Amino acid sequence: MxxxxxxxxxxxxxxxxxxxxxxxxxxxxxxxxxxxxxxxxxxxxxxxxxxxxxxxxxxxxxxxxxxxxxxxxxxxxxxxxxxxxxxxxxxxxxxxxxxxMNRVIAIHPEDMMVTVEPAVRRKQLNAELKDTGYFFPVDPGADASIGGMCATRASGTNAVRYGTMRENVLALTVVTASGEIIRTGTQAKKSSAGYDLTRLFVGSEGTLGIITEITLKIYPQPEEIAAAICSFSSVTEAVNAVIEVIQMGIPVARVELVDELAIAAINQHSKLSLKPSPTLFFEFIGSPHSVQEQAQHAQEIVKTHGGQDFEWAIHPEDRARLWHARHNAYFACLQLQAGCRIINTDVCVPISKLAQCIDETRKDLDGSWIKAPILGHVGDGNYHVLLVIDPDKPEDFQEAERLNAAIVQRALRLGGTCTGEHGVGMHKIDFLVDEHGAAAIDVMRTIKQALDPKNILNPGKMIRV
Structure with a gap:
């Protein structure tokens, strides 16, 4: 393989x-x-x-x-x-x-920023920020390093409210392919000075330079937080509920979709007893009054789309239990089949196309023998199909790749992308021409060759040279 x-x-x-x-x-x-x-x-x-x-x-x-x-x-x-x-x-x-290189170098609560070394983990960072009254919101499922999150332009469950790494990185220290050390920005919240090198390196997957320091935005810890889950009879109903909640301008902090197969895996892995049906996980933040108002409005909309069995989690330990289970969904799904591996799709589409995209994807999956739970940060149109394969069976890998290609091509036809947050790496490199066109790929290749003429920085990833 x-x-x-x-x-x-x-x-x-x-x-x-x-x-x-x-x-x-x-x-x-x-x-x-x-x-x-x-x-x-x-x-x-x-x-x-x-x-x-x-x-x-x-x-x-x-x-x-x-x-x-x-x-x-x-x-x-x-x-x-x-x-x-x-x-x-x-x-x-x-x-x-x-x-x-795992130090939190400097915390500047008065400027709402922090500078860290690349190996600082997201949980470590928030533990060190806890007593300042601030937090860093980007939260991929794994306890990833901040450097890796920058390199892949990662996001997570909070992206619908706080954005991705692209929106939350202010400046970087980068070692170039020739060994020069550069700084891509300042501590100013905005700048029009020169090319935006920060955005060039965020998402470059180690192919243009090696990130060694990151300056990030941080945010006030919410005054009030409320979480809720509700179940649906179908994924389509759940997705349509999310679309209306977002289009009505309700400022949800998180809204996650977990289908019935993933719920079953989560129940087993996290020792929960959630109803085994398509489920939405919500979180609302703000003042006590605004949280109550947001939650009530969202609940009214969700009920019109068949949402039922609302369960509220107000206490911190109850919220933590729910979100810990959601974050561990990938690892829970690894228990669906002994010795399995997962090929994880990562398409993202305009939210108006999300229901169509998932409906058509479910039809593809119904015609396959591959187990394939669906998870999603559906508030921003990003969802994952976890294609569970036996790594010792080439036919499983081939079928999963066939399904992945169909899912990607559908997303591209609907105005989406092959990867919303996981990055390209090796697995999605062949979809870039379809998404961006040959001329744009030539521009990317020119950038790579200019910054790394000997192709020594993580060769074979992102783009072929």
């Missing part, structure tokens, strides 16, 4: 220079190599030829300069939670482990 191609060996002189610089933080130990050759994608193990553990931006720059001279690929590695094979070294080379 996946093999290394155009393998570039690490020359002995290159390895010696790196060893002299990093000492025991340069490793060729097989267990360490194997650890850096796996992520959450369905692809098999692909170990790098060496692993380097960097402690500072300056060390990253020094390593890149050596690899630039010897034309050795570098693959940044953080939490290893990629779903698209981002960290797999398909051309060989060195995995650059950034996990020692």
């Amino acid at each position: 996946l093999t290394k191609t155009l393998l570039k060996e690490i020359p002995a002189d290159c390895a010696a220079e790196i060893k002299a610089l990093f000492g025991e933080r340069f490793s060729i130990s097989p267990p360490i190599l194997d650890h850096h050759g796996r992520d959450e994608s369905p692809y098999p193990l692909l170990a790098p030829q060496a692993v380097v553990f960097a402690n500072t931006t300056e060390e990253v720059a020094a390593l890149v300069k050596i690899c630039d001279r010897f034309e050795v690929p570098i693959i940044p590695f953080g939490a290893g939670t990629s779903l698209e094979g981002h960290i797999l070294p398909i051309h060989g080379g060195i995995a650059l482990d950034l996990n020692n």
Whole structure:
């Protein structure tokens, strides 16, 4: 299913220079190599030829300069939670482990911003922000690293209210392919000075530069929070309810769809007893009065679309239990079949097209033997089909890829994208021409070749050179 191609060996002189610089933080130990050759994608193990553990931006720059001279690929590695094979070294080379760079550098509550190193995890960041009265809202399902979230332009359940990483990154420190250290912005909330390098590197998946510091927006912790779940007899009813809630301008903080198959998996994994039917998870934030008003209005709309069995979670521990279960839905679905892997779709469409897109997708899934629960950040038109496969059965992989391609092409026809938040990696690289057109891909390739002329930064991801 996946093999290394155009393998570039690490020359002995290159390895010696790196060893002299990093000492025991340069490793060729097989267990360490194997650890850096796996992520959450369905692809098999692909170990790098060496692993380097960097402690500072300056060390990253020094390593890149050596690899630039010897034309050795570098693959940044953080939490290893990629779903698209981002960290797999398909051309060989060195995995650059950034996990020692895990400091919250500076918190500026008065300016509502924080600067962190790339290996800071999202839960770690919010734990350190807790006593300031602020929080960072972007919350992918995994406890991902902030650097990885930047690199993939990630989002999560809060995106409908707070946006994605694209909207929440103010500035970056980046090491370029030649080993130069650049800063892409300032602490100002807006700027018209020069090209927007921050947006160029956010979502570049380690192919244009290595992110070593991130300055983020932070937000006041809500005064009041209320969560609710409600069930429906069909996914179509649930989706139509969400569409009307959003179009009516109700400022929901989160609204998530979980279908009946995923609910069954969540019940088993999280020891819950939710009704096994298509379900919406809501969250409302604000003042006590505004939360009550939002929730009441949303409930009235949802009932007109067949919503029933409303269950409210006011207490923090009850809300945490519900959202913990939703965040763990991916891992819950891995228990649907022993030894399985998941190919995870990630299309996003205009919200007016969401019901049609999911309806037609369900018809495709009904004609297949593949188990395929559906989850979604449906407030912004993004949903996931979790295609459960046996990795030892090529026919499962082929069927899942057929379904994935059909789902992507449908989304593109409806004005959507092949990936709303997981990134391209290797898995979605073939859909970029269909989405953007050949001329736009040529522009992307020109940018890649200008910034990384030797193609040493995470080669084989995002775009083929």
